[in-house]
Amino acid sequence: MKKWMNWTIAILTIAVILSGVTIVFAMGNESNSHQIDPSLQTKETAEPSGLYETETPYKIQSGDSLWKLTASYSGTLSRQDVILQIMAHNDLTDAAKLQIHQVIYLPGCLSLTD
Numbered sequence: 402m403k404k405w406m407n408w409t410i411a412i413l414t415i416a417v418i419l420s421g422v423t424i425v426f427a428m429g430n431e432s433n434s435h436q437i438d439p440s441l442q443t444k445e446t447a448e449p450s451g452l453y454e455t456e457t458p459y460k461i462q463s464g465d466s467l468w469k470l471t472a473s474y475s476g477t478l479s480r481q482d483v484i485l486q487i488m489a490h491n492d493l494t495d496a497a498k499l500q501i502h503q504v505i506y507l508p509g510c511l512s513l514t515d
Contacts, residue, residue, distance in 0.1 A: 455508070456507065467488070484496065
């Protein structure tokens, strides 16, 4: 590994630790196409145990991030684990690439009212 790459990794690691931001690295150039559920209603899922007993569709708005959307979570999982589960449930590979008007499904345990 080249010397500049070691420095880059070290600086990024320090920045992540100090900022508290979760970075997810995606391998490859997969593109995700998200279909919008026209009903946009809370529904029961096939996974009765865990975080997704119910799910609520949420349309991404300007300024939204998974970190911001999980601010109301008060369960036993860490906030980072909740974000990773949301990403897995919605087939997201990069949390930083949310698109305005994209619909994702959030666990029913999150309160999205301000």
